[in-house]
Amino acid sequence: MSKAINPPTPGATDPKIIRNFCIIAHIDHGKSTLADRMLQITGIVDPRHMRAQYLDRMDIERERGITIKSQAVRLPFVADDKQTYVLNLIDTPGHVDFTYEVSRSLAACEGAILLVDAAQGIEAQTLANLYLALENNLTIIPVLNKIDLPAAQPEKYAAEIAHIMGCDPDTVMKVSAKTGIGVEELLNEVVKQVPAPVGDPDAPARALIFDSVYDTYRGVVTYVRVIDGRIPERDRIKMMSTSETHETLEVGVISPDPVSSKAIGVGEVGYLITGVKDVRQSRVGDTVTLAARPAVESLGGYRDPVPMVFSGLYPLDGSDYPELREALDKLKLNDAALVYEPETSVALGFGFRCGFLGLLHLEIVRERLEREFNLDLISTAPNVVYRVVMDDAKEFIVTNPSEFPGGKISEVYEPMVRSTILTPSEFVGSIMELCQTRRGNLLGMDYLSEDRVEMRYTLPLAEIVFDFFDQLKSKTRGYASLDYEPTGEQASDLVKVDILLHGDPVDAFSAIVHRDKAYNYGVAMAAKLKDLIPRQQFEVPIQAAIGARIIARETIRAIRKDVLAKCYGGDISRKRKLLEKQKEGKKRMKMVGRVEVPQEAFIAALSTDDSVAKAKAK
């Protein structure tokens, strides 16, 4: 153990002894466990208070083993040269939806540990984040984790990493975060290899916001990396994107609990609290400066979060609508990327059309609404944002298929992504086939090693949102991994398919799909609904239509019998209660024209649970 006796004071730490770094890793490759070991080795967490995944705050994070919100922890560390250093470990979110947040975390660092499971090799997302780190000129320390596992193949994966990075396989460190093997050596390597921050202590202050978290008691806690100058407490700061000013009520560092200080100085990583209540007033990527002596130029790279995926969220019980609104208002305080506006659906009643960064973001928000606010929700099938240009050059931005305009459409544009798929080479054929059916365009492929291939495709985001990941996993027995980033839009032959129940369109089931797939969608949806909607006293046709043209039809035959069970004296109470219960159930039925549709049918038909459940396991 190398516990620092007198750790350097925040706000008065020589940048030369600071090392700012992060860990780039795929989920399950052991990032949180490695962070736990670092906390222990540096002695900042009392062994009695240690718990697994110490830094992951939200329940959802610890349960799913993923880190949604990053956090920075200051680790005083006595290195082999007997000098005390300040290591700032900046935790990064590990999912494709949060690429922008990852890029800001990386921008706060000089170095990164590339952590790869020695039994699994590098995954697509890790590779994407590695490229991002290299773009940010970070020093990369490649590390294989879990070398204690019987299935570990450290030589093989060291060679793979060396191939990707163009380094010597012998420089790839081997650790076991679980047992602690090699972790202290790794910290020494961080000290040796990661450059100390370079900034001008006397220049006007500039600090990069790399995270912003809403706390019920403290308001927004903003995490920053000071590039130039210093941020003192009780001073007026200015957000450079909005020119809004706030007073710093408190500044400090996390080690691993918050420790307030007089200031945070050049090269340091810490937090500041201004009393604002909404993370939108303290946005990730923005530059903080001092109001009295502001910097002229921001650090750059700031961008507004752009929702990529939309879904309607509806309370299962219509009377919960005000609670849903309140819950969204509260969540928004902690989620700068969440956007929503009220909408009504004939089928589902009052709800909100919500915009998300991606599928996981959607699922996290939904789960938090259900868990933290005790709401039961229906979410409509997620869709992307379309730009529709009419013959008369009028333009519509469509975030809800039911708003797809009728009339003469000139072009429909859909968002595209550039995706990276890493796969064992045996699956290349099936992946090509899958991407082709999903309207993909192969950009190139490279062998990372003898049996692992990186494939690059442009794909419509809509295809990814629609069960692509499921298909990819099932076609590759779970071995392939996927990452993607937006690359603009493309004109496509897209149509709106409506689903009609007994002649009445059901808005919640409308979808915008490629013309070639409209038929399949219509047939599949009609068949699904036929199974889900109970038989009525009359025959109910289910039709799928593009405009006025019917492309698929199913029929729910009229019910013929609902009675005739034996019902003697003793059964009367039971039977009455049964019928009363059925009648209660009918109250929860939604009427679509004359057709009674149970809420469960909507949920099941709209359910994306499968695809999301798998996406979140990425």
Added chain:
Amino acid sequence: MRTLSAYVHIPFCASRCGYCDFNTYTAAELQRDGTSITAQTYPDRVIAEVNWLRQNNDDNREISTVFFGGGTPTMIAANNLVRILDSLKQTYGLAKDAEVTTEANPDSVTKQDLETLVAGGFTRISFGHQSSAANVLALLERTHTPGRTWEAIRDARAVGFEHVSVDLIYGTPGETDEDLSATLAEVSQAYVDHVSAYSLIVEPGTRLAARVARGEVASPSDDVAAHRYGIIEEQLTQLGMTWYEVSNWAKPNGECRHNIAYWRNQDWLGIGPGAHAHTNGVRSWNLKHPAAWAGRIDDELSAAADSETLTAEEMQHEEIMLRLRLREGLPLTALADSGLAQAKLAVSQGLLEPESFDQGTAVLTFQGRLLADGLVARLWA
């Protein structure tokens, strides 16, 4: 003034049929449960319950109908069934024209038993025949031999039973239209004035439910059952029978008055384990297991497990649910305005007879009989 009936439950069977979820036990099951209740010791407990009920309830009404059901009532000796009936006579008294029915398994009743029953005051017997098709009986795990039913019916008539009924089950997976027609053809040759026909329901917890869940047996189809109901209606009509309740058909004067008492929402005593009672707006039910029930009887306590006093709304719901099943129909005065509007709609949908409706009664059409449950819930509106 409501009439008073009595239901006596006999919770014994020689073996348990795969589809049955009734409160009944085999001798082996009772032994395994460690109870001293047997077909021999049971009748005295029943008589004790009758006496207890009479002593603890201020009810001076005579009993107008009695029904021994099960289980298999003929699993206890005929003279014991008569003793139980006698206890009712001695406590409450039977109306002069009282109807006294017992269910019977054709296999477990002899001509001598039948003589004993008639001599003791039984007027009606209902045989559980279910089907004449061997494949259907096998699937139902019924033990009786099909031909035995007609023999038993001849005996019953010979010894003087006024009314004889058979129970049928239709819609069993594997049953064909021809199987059902053949069964009905045999019924037409027998001297019966009443038929109860129930579609097979897969009750949770039964062996049949387990077999359906495992995919060994197809789930009964409602469409098939609806079609078969039509076959039954047609063939029984040819026999001169008419439906008087959705699952019951009878020749003139062959209706089961005990059955009708249920549907008219009259009062009845429930005697024996698990038996339900309905008296003065209260529904109560006895402890289900024979041992638990007998414990109460031996301690001279009420055998009721629980009861519910019906609210006005529940009473209205039951009135609609029960009377709508009868051919005599439900007086429209029993309906609230919204229910009446639904009834009017149901007439236009072909579920209620227009003529009866004009005369102030809701009477199910043939189609309405098949869809009565959904209609009941609508009329509650």
